[in-house]
Structure formats: C-alpha cells, structure tokens
Amino acid sequence: MRVLLVYPIFPKTFWSYEKILALVDRKVLLPPLGLVTVAAILPQEWEFKLVDRNIRPVTEEEWAWADVVIFSAMIVQKQDLLEQIKQAKQRGKLVAVGGPYPTSVPHEVQEVGADFLILDEGEITLPMFVAAIERGETSGTFRATEKPDVTTTPIPRFDLLEFDAYSMMSVQFSRGCPFQCEFCDIIVLYGRKSRTKTPEQLLAELDYLYELGWRRSVFMVDDNFIGNKRNVKLLLKELKGWMAEHNYPFHFDTEASVDLAQDPELMELMVECGFKAVFLGIETPDEESLELTKKFQNTRSSLVDAVHTIIKAGLRPMAGFIIGFDGEKKGAGDRIVRFAELAAIPSTTFAMLQALPHTALWHRLSQEGRLRENKDGNINQTTLMNFIPTRPLEDIAREYIEAFCALYDPVQYLDRTYRCFLMIGSPSWNTPFKIPDWTILKAFLIIIWRQGIKRQTRWKFWHHLFSIIKRNPRAVELYLDTCAHNEHFLEYRQIVRDQIESQLAEYLAQGKEKPYVPPVKTPVDVC
Numbered sequence: 001m002r003v004l005l006v007y008p009i010f011p012k013t014f015w016s017y018e019k020i021l022a023l024v025d026r027k028v029l030l031p032p033l034g035l036v037t038v039a040a041i042l043p044q045e046w047e048f049k050l051v052d053r054n055i056r057p058v059t060e061e062e063w064a065w066a067d068v069v070i071f072s073a074m075i076v077q078k079q080d081l082l083e084q085i086k087q088a089k090q091r092g093k094l095v096a097v098g099g100p101y102p103t104s105v106p107h108e109v110q111e112v113g114a115d116f117l118i119l120d121e122g123e124i125t126l127p128m129f130v131a132a133i134e135r136g137e138t139s140g141t142f143r144a145t146e147k148p149d150v151t152t153t154p155i156p157r158f159d160l161l162e163f164d165a166y167s168m169m170s171v172q173f174s175r176g177c178p179f180q181c182e183f184c185d186i187i188v189l190y191g192r193k194s195r196t197k198t199p200e201q202l203l204a205e206l207d208y209l210y211e212l213g214w215r216r217s218v219f220m221v222d223d224n225f226i227g228n229k230r231n232v233k234l235l236l237k238e239l240k241g242w243m244a245e246h247n248y249p250f251h252f253d254t255e256a257s258v259d260l261a262q263d264p265e266l267m268e269l270m271v272e273c274g275f276k277a278v279f280l281g282i283e284t285p286d287e288e289s290l291e292l293t294k295k296f297q298n299t300r301s302s303l304v305d306a307v308h309t310i311i312k313a314g315l316r317p318m319a320g321f322i323i324g325f326d327g328e329k330k331g332a333g334d335r336i337v338r339f340a341e342l343a344a345i346p347s348t349t350f351a352m353l354q355a356l357p358h359t360a361l362w363h364r365l366s367q368e369g370r371l372r373e374n375k376d377g378n379i380n381q382t383t384l385m386n387f388i389p390t391r392p393l394e395d396i397a398r399e400y401i402e403a404f405c406a407l408y409d410p411v412q413y414l415d416r417t418y419r420c421f422l423m424i425g426s427p428s429w430n431t432p433f434k435i436p437d438w439t440i441l442k443a444f445l446i447i448i449w450r451q452g453i454k455r456q457t458r459w460k461f462w463h464h465l466f467s468i469i470k471r472n473p474r475a476v477e478l479y480l481d482t483c484a485h486n487e488h489f490l491e492y493r494q495i496v497r498d499q500i501e502s503q504l505a506e507y508l509a510q511g512k513e514k515p516y517v518p519p520v521k522t523p524v525d526v527c
Helices: 018-023 033-041 060-065 075-090 100-104 106-111 122-134 186-190 199-211 229-245 258-262 264-272 287-292 303-313 332-343 360-367 393-407 410-423 438-454 458-471 473-509
Strands: 002-007 047-052 068-072 094-098 116-118 140-142 168-171 217-220 252-256 275-283 316-323 347-352
Touching (some): 002 033, 002 060, 018 438, 018 473, 033 047, 033 122, 068 075, 075 106, 094 100, 094 122, 116 122, 122 140, 168 199, 199 229, 258 264, 264 275, 264 303, 303 316, 303 332, 316 332, 316 393, 316 410, 332 393, 332 410, 347 473, 393 473, 410 473, 438 473
Parallel strands (some): 002 047, 002 068, 094 116, 116 140, 168 217, 316 347
C-alpha cells in the first residue's frame, strides 16, 4: 500500500513567521507532527511519502504514485484542505482525512469527497481504518468512544520530513488539560485528564531526532505541558541527564498554564533541561471575564506577579490574549496593552473571541441563538467574531486593531523585550559555548542593520543591546532572537488592520446589529 501524506497550507497568521524564517533560510516554523505519528502507527510494510504544502506543492508523480492520500488539518487550514481533497478525488484517489478540524466538523470534508474519516485519536481509529482497507472497503467513518493510552504511541516517522525546511522540530509528551476554559476545544478533543507518555518514550523520540542530525530547537506541542505535574517532573529529571550526556543539542519551548509560577521546582527543572520560552494563556487581565469563561486558574493570584516569577526563573514568556468576552467593558484593548507592558511580555498572540465547534462556549451561544450563519470560528487573528457579542462588534474590532498595532509598535516592542531580558534569570549551570553558524550570524547582522541603523529605533536598539551585554550577558543571544521576532509582526499588524477593516466595512454595510442583552434573571420561588 502506497500512502501519500499531505499537510495543507496555513494562511498567514501570528505563528507563520515568514519574515523571521526568511532570515534563517527556513520555510516553515514547525513540521506536521500528527502526520508523522500517523505514519508510525500504520503498518510499517506500507510505503510512505509526505508533502508539506507549506514547503512545496504535491507533484503529479506523487499523485500518480499514491494508492491512498491521507490529510490532517487544523481549522485554520480548512480552505486548502477542502481544495486538496477535491484535487485528489479528481485524480481518482482514495482519500482519508483526520485531525482536529475533521474531528470537529466531519460533514464538511465528507461533502467535498473524503472517503474515509479517521476521527478522534489515531491510536484507536487508525487500526480500524487499516482493517477496512484490508477488507477491500472504499469508505468508512471511524470514531473512538474512549481516549487512548499514549504510552502505546510509537516514535513518529521524523525521517519522512524535509529537515532543512523547518525552524523547529515537534514532540509531544501529553494530551489533554485539567482545566475547563469555556472557549477551549482542547478539552473537547483530548479530554480533561492529562495523559502522558513515559520518560523513556520521549527520550527515545529525542534520540531519533539526534540520530537524524537535528541540532536546533524542539517545541513540546502539549497544549498544557504541566497538566500532570508529577509526570512532567519525572520526565524532566530524566531529560536533564540526557541533555548533559548529549552536550545540550537542543533547546525547548512549550505551552503551560500560568500556575507554573507557583512551582519553583518545576521551573528550575525546565530551565536546567534547556527550556527557553513558554507560551501562557493569559487571555485578559479582566477578572470578571476570566471567571465568566471559567479560566479560574488565572484568578488565584496576581497575573503580573506570576509572569515576573516565570521570567525571573529563566523562561521568556509568550502570551495569548482575547478580546470580546461577554460582559466586557469598553477599553479592553487598552487594558491588554497596559498589562503586556506592565508584565514585560515581548510576544503576544491576540485575537477576537471565536466560538469553536462543540466547545462549551459554542453550545451556550447556540442555545442563545447568537451564532452567525456560515461563520466558523478559526482562531485566526484576521477574523471577526463568529457570534453576536454583548457590546457593539464595531467597538470591539476597532479596539482590537488599535491594540494589536500598539503591541507591535517597534519602540514599544523593543522596550518590553529589554525590560523582560533585564529581569530574566539564567540557569545555575553553563551550557557549552557553540559558535553560531553563518546563517545565524547573517540573521543577526540583518537585525542590527534594520533595527539598529535603518529605522528610527536605532538609539533604543543600541542602548538596550549594550545594557543587556553589561547587565545580563548570558541572555544576549536569546535577546537578539526575540528582537528579530518583530520583523514578522511589523508586517503582520498591517495585514490584521487591512483584513479586519475590510470585514468590518462589509459587516456595517449589511446594517448594524444590536448587541446581545442577557435576559434578566428573576428569583425562583422554592416551595
């Protein structure tokens, strides 16, 4: 059986990083970990080819070679996924589809011709698909009624990837998250129990990457890396020794809940293992909105203090923010900007709230009749809200545009980055010094030219750089790397402005709608 694995195109988003990737001669930030895991679960006597369309298109030779074409996609990849399914069917191919987007809305891929729907988690549903193929079946839908034991998951087929195209590799230690955020689809897809691999499994994956010659960053793609703190600490204690034995070949980034700040031992272990950055779901500094959306873990202590604690431990924070929660008061965009400045968070994702399929938010809004027809939530920063909010959408959109542009003002970004790296802690041990290759040196020279000579940021750039060299010299490389990130955001903030204003104009031309007014709750008599 010849299997062609195809990963659809991502639109330009916060995470696409085109300008940054161009500096280091890479095409894509992260590889399709789901598809290389699929390839590892399927029978190994089958033949595999993988095409990441974010790198290059599928060739006619590859289409002709395949007996079955398998796609996996997230909701932001919807447009290209549907088009590629059509392309495969036009060539007479059997098409199988899985991943988060088809699992959430399977009818949409079925309507354009997908033959097999391999939904939920592949450890359970892929064997069902294999059995159907071996029986000679040409269609089917496979769903799981339980969550798999991820200790059975094999080492992904990293050998199928075009390593030179990627800036980072991906590995996964856990699935699921213990929290109950109303807008989050992770707990819908993977459950609220954090299931983890064994330390030996994860180290075996790193061994394989090491054997294949990978020597750059690795992203732990767990949606909440610290969801099971006990098991994470067991992993980190093993990883610490592995990193030392292998002369620190990688450094790691990941995502975690903000309660990381409450566990000094965990932060210390992460830094000792080579973790450099952590993405935090802050969402909003408005405590009422956090409570409404059931993100209670962010209300237990000062969020600014928590972020500062994480920085001082030695981890650069990235943060996600959302505007448009029910009951939100005017000025939410400004409050988010002020929070990012006060907390000294250099990089922030920022989007208008979206109701993703089958989340608690989606079900609540559906019952209230507030979901807009033909408007899928897609968590992209260039998309208007897909439901009727409790304050005018026009106000939310304009606040969003101005706040997004303010966050990535070149001077403000440099200042936040500077304050972060003055504060950031360093590990108590020394990693071996490695001379950067020419690609990295060239990238740094370009950043120095653009931000330190060409632009009006020049005086800030040099003041901040020399101050970091003097006051926190071990942070200089990571500091310059973070400065480089704004090359992407400078362009992307204009994309956000243009696309949101265009959608807003179209929306206003159809006539303003009234904001949703929640019904007044009246006391219920109890007999």
